[in-house]
Amino acid sequence: MYNYSVAPHHAGVYPVHEPLFEAWRRVWKIRVTCTEEYPHFRPASRRRGFVYKGIMVLPRQTCGLYTHTLLFSAYPGGHAALTKSIQGGEIFFSIIYNPFALFMTHQQNYGNDRLAIYTFENAVRFVNCWTNIKLKWMDPLKMGIAYFQRFPDERTPVWGNPCSDPRHLEILSSDFNCSQLALPNAVIVGPQKTGSTALYAFLKLHPNVQSNVENNVTYEEPQFFGGKAYLNGLDWYLNQFPFDSGVEGQQVLFEKSATYFDSPDAPRQMNALIDEAKLIIILINPAKRAYSWYQHMIAHKDPIALKYSFAQVLAATDNDSERKLWKLRQRCIAPGRYAHHLDRWLEYYSPNRLLIVDGEQLKDDPVPVMNDVQQFLGLPLIDYKQLLKFNEHKGFYCSQAEGNKTKCLGKSKGRGYEPMGAELTDSLAKLYLQDNIALHKMITKMGWRTPRWLQEQLVKLS
Numbered sequence: 001m002y003n004y005s006v007a008p009h010h011a012g013v014y015p016v017h018e019p020l021f022e023a024w025r026r027v028w029k030i031r032v033t034c035t036e037e038y039p040h041f042r043p044a045s046r047r048r049g050f051v052y053k054g055i056m057v058l059p060r061q062t063c064g065l066y067t068h069t070l071l072f073s074a075y076p077g078g079h080a081a082l083t084k085s086i087q088g089g090e091i092f093f094s095i096i097y098n099p100f101a102l103f104m105t106h107q108q109n110y111g112n113d114r115l116a117i118y119t120f121e122n123a124v125r126f127v128n129c130w131t132n133i134k135l136k137w138m139d140p141l142k143m144g145i146a147y148f149q150r151f152p153d154e155r156t157p158v159w160g161n162p163c164s165d166p167r168h169l170e171i172l173s174s175d176f177n178c179s180q181l182a183l184p185n186a187v188i189v190g191p192q193k194t195g196s197t198a199l200y201a202f203l204k205l206h207p208n209v210q211s212n213v214e215n216n217v218t219y220e221e222p223q224f225f226g227g228k229a230y231l232n233g234l235d236w237y238l239n240q241f242p243f244d245s246g247v248e249g250q251q252v253l254f255e256k257s258a259t260y261f262d263s264p265d266a267p268r269q270m271n272a273l274i275d276e277a278k279l280i281i282i283l284i285n286p287a288k289r290a291y292s293w294y295q296h297m298i299a300h301k302d303p304i305a306l307k308y309s310f311a312q313v314l315a316a317t318d319n320d321s322e323r324k325l326w327k328l329r330q331r332c333i334a335p336g337r338y339a340h341h342l343d344r345w346l347e348y349y350s351p352n353r354l355l356i357v358d359g360e361q362l363k364d365d366p367v368p369v370m371n372d373v374q375q376f377l378g379l380p381l382i383d384y385k386q387l388l389k390f391n392e393h394k395g396f397y398c399s400q401a402e403g404n405k406t407k408c409l410g411k412s413k414g415r416g417y418e419p420m421g422a423e424l425t426d427s428l429a430k431l432y433l434q435d436n437i438a439l440h441k442m443i444t445k446m447g448w449r450t451p452r453w454l455q456e457q458l459v460k461l462s
């Protein structure tokens with residue numbers, strides 16, 4: 001009647017068991033349910049709601065009545081403890097502190113000894129008598145809608161590792177294998193257009209390294225954190241990695257999604273799932289990155305990029321009638337404000353979990369860079385001199401293939417285009433000056449190595 005359902009023993013609501021949500025959605029048209037497990041059972045005050053596959057999951061409170069508490073005498077501490085909980089104790093505060101309070105008790109309590117009815121009649125009476133809080137009953141569907149209007153930020157779930165919570169572990173489906181959990185222990189987070197694909201391809205050459213599987217839409221990138229795919233759920237993400245890729249010892253399982261770097265949500269979402277991962281950030285002169293992005297949009301036949309020159313794109317303002325021109329300018333410029341984005345990553349990961357790679361050095365002289373990367377990831381060192389070779393035709397380093405041949409990245413990486421021109425180079429250097437100074441300060445403070453291009457930029461404008 002209310003499009004509301006509770007799973008037996010709450011199994012599968014959270015951690016999400018896909019077939020349950022699918023059956024609820026398709027067969028039963030369920031719109032709302034609840035759990036006390038999200039994100040964790042304790043502390044109860046931190047329970048939250050989320051929406052998954054159109055089903056609203058509300059946080060449920062605990063009232064201490066279970067199948068075995070049919071009589072006052074069975075309630076832990078007896079009648080006196082229950083009265084205390086109602087009159088200013090746990091039940092009372094659960095109602096007071098939660099603008100939306102959802103309790104559930106078992107059929108037996110209602111049917112047999114009426115303990116739940118006793119408890120809630122008294123709790124309501126107590127609240128009405130001693131507070132000026134107005135209690136209101138709502139059917140679950142209306143409550144779900146009202147809940148997410150009040151807490152819109154909670155709609156998107158935050159996926160955690162179910163194997164690290166003993167209660168979650170207990171209700172996982174039997175085919176969920178925690179000992180072989182294929183979660184990456186390293187991620188190349190971008191930003192876009194800095195050489196991230198070359199780094200991805202080079203790292204994959206290492207025998208102790210495995211990566212995600214590729215797809216037809218975003219190719220080598222899962223683009224899970226901070227992206228639309230995040231709503232596909234944890235099983236979807238796990239399926240991006242080969243089944244036998246549980247990691248141990250000197251093994252690295254990694255993915256790269258260059259979209260993560262400047263996403264406002266990616267650091268928080270990634271940390272909730274893989275807080276021990278090592279992150280690689282690859283930076284080039286942001287002016288070059290901006291121009292490369294513009295060329296990328298030209299190659300993708302973006303009508304705005306085709307209509308306006310790069311100089312016109314850079315000159316766009318927030319007041320421009322052509323909104324898309326401003327948006328393109330932002331996509332060129334904003335990811336290059338490196339210190340600003342790095343600050344967000346540092347909120348969630350300690351500096352020693354982050355490696356800053358000089359993307360310009362990777363392009364010109366990749367072997368020392370790959371040595372640093374191997375060291376950072378704790379990999380046994382292999383000789384990248386034997387694996388990479390400069391290809392004159394491509395103009396870039398490529399992997400060695402059989403018969404003295406090379407295997408280079410595709411046409412979309414290392415596109416040939418007109419150089420930017422001195423005037424635009426200068427104006428972008430000025431535009432990024434404060435950001436580059438902030439980046440340099442941050443790099444020094446964190447004890448990271450300063451990329452050569454950054455030193456050159458700062459010397460040039462000082």
Ligand SMILES: Nc1ncnc2c1ncn2[C@@H]1O[C@H](COP(=O)(O)OS(=O)(=O)O)[C@@H](OP(=O)(O)O)[C@H]1O
Pocket residue numbers: 191192193194195196197198258292293295362363396397398409412413414415
């Ligand atoms: N070895 C090698 N081969 C090919 N390309 C290389 C290589 N090393 C660095 N680069 C530079 O990488 C630029 C593309 O960066 P990304 O791979 O990060 O782009 S993307 O965000 O994944 O689309 C790409 O930018 P464009 O030159 O603008 O195409 C290259 O300059």
